[in-house]
Amino acid sequence: xxxxxxxxxxxxxxxxxxxxxxxxxxxxxxxxxxxxxxxxxxxxxxxxxxxxxxxxxxxxxxxxxxxxxxxxxxxxxxxxxxxxxxxxxxxxxxxxxxxxxxxxxxxxxxxxxxxxxxxxx
Numbered sequence: 834x835x836x837x838x839x840x841x842x843x844x845x846x847x848x849x850x851x852x853x854x855x856x857x858x859x860x861x862x863x864x865x866x867x868x869x870x871x872x873x874x875x876x877x878x879x880x881x882x883x884x885x886x887x888x889x890x891x892x893x894x895x896x897x898x899x900x901x902x903x904x905x906x907x908x909x910x911x912x913x914x915x916x917x918x919x920x921x922x923x924x925x926x927x928x929x930x931x932x933x934x935x936x937x938x939x940x941x942x943x944x945x946x947x948x949x950x951x952x953x954x
Contacts, residue, residue: 855880
């Protein structure tokens, strides 16, 4: 049970804000050169997968399905962290913009990992 439902700590709201912010502040600002398009696509895919699988987990009928969806969220969060690091380290977008998203991505991954562990008990 989500003890933080409908609060600022609600994981669903937090993930949604993270996804929207990343699209607004990072994805949309990466220069649209041919060589950057795969990075834009990969980052977009991993971000949308985080949000979609979080919503599917919230609607899961079984514990097994709930855990499976959050395992995907955790994997996609790791991939998103990687692509955000690439964006920062290639200097497409400055670290002042990207670093807070890297931090939030890491925190979301830790929260989701905790949710998975507690759900397996």
